[in-house]
Structure formats: C-alpha cells, structure tokens
C-alpha cells in the first residue's frame with residue numbers, strides 16, 4: 001500500500017468518527033427541539049387552551065388532594081416541601097418565584113409553568129439540576145394536576161413570593 005492510500009484510509013476513519021459524533025449531537029438536538037408549540041412548523045396546529053391562573057385564597061380541599069397526590073405519585077422522592085435540598089428544588093416558596101433555566105432564560109413559577117413541568121419536563125430545565133423528572137402525561141388527570149398546582153401554591157408561604 002502506498003503512503004498516499006494509507007492517508008486516505010486514515011482520513012476516511014476520521015470522517016466516520018466525526019459523522020458519528022455529529023449524529024449524536026443531532027439526535028440530542030432533535031430530542032430537545034421536539035417540544036409541542038416550540039416549533040414554527042407546528043404553527044398551524046391547535047394551540048393549547050389558555051391556562052387560568054389561580055388567584056385569591058387557597059382552595060384548601062383542592063390543596064389537600066394535591067398534598068396526597070404528590071406522595072402517592074412519587075414527586076416527594078425528588079422534591080421536598082420544607083425547604084430542604086434534594087434531587088430537585090424544594091417547593092417551599094417556589095410559587096411565584098423566578099427560577100433560572102438552562103440556556104440563560106428564566107421563568108416565573110405560575111400554574112402554566114408547573115403544568116408544563118409535569119407534562120413536558122424537558123421544555124424548561126431548572127438550572128443546576130440534572131433533568132431526570134419523568135413526564136406525567138397520562139399518569140395524572142387534569143383535575144389531579146390542578147390539585148398539585150394548588151398544593152404547591154399553598155406552600156408559597158406568607159407574603160407569597162420567596163425563594164428563587
């Protein structure tokens with residue numbers, strides 16, 4: 001084999017490695033990019049209904065239902081409700097606070113934000129946390145999600161806004 005042919009072979013394998021690498025990146029990009037509503041291609045698709053943000057006093061019965069659900073549905077294995085750190089952020093004071101997201105964005109914790117966290121956890125990644133939250137679409141009924149939102153809202157504490 002001539003030295004020239006060797007060079008071509010070598011270049012060929014380098015390109016294969018590069019392509020394999022690019023494939024991995026591409027896959028990651030597609031997985032992250034495929035979020036409902038986040039893509040102009042889906043502009044013609046029906047928009048999700050507007051979320052009615054809860055205001056006023058806590059609906060205690062609804063919050064109590066949420067309190068039970070977050071235990072039975074496993075949320076509390078990663079999230080705490082008393083401010084202690086864990087795999088994920090505590091819910092104490094989370095409601096109404098502004099969380100920093102991976103990619104330099106930030107978001108205010110509202111009902112819409114919490115609903116999106118439950119149905120599409122990869123859409124917004126809380127900065128500094130490893131994205132490992134499962135999607136609860138199909139595992140929680142809409143009414144159950146409302147109850148969990150009300151429970152998290154009830155943990156805002158006196159004065160509403162804290163933490164972040």
Ligand code: HEC
Nearest residue numbers: 074075078087088089114117121124125126129130132133
């Ligand atoms: C396996 C661990 C795990 C479980 C179980 C889990 N989460 Fe999470 N959750 C996370 C992590 C980690 C984040 C931060 C990364 C991200 O934003 O995806 C997060 C983020 C969130 C956020 C966004 C705000 C924040 O705290 O960062 C909400 C709201 C939330 N989870 C609610 C829930 C609810 C409700 C349940 C149960 C129905 C649940 N999670 C179950 C790990 C978990």
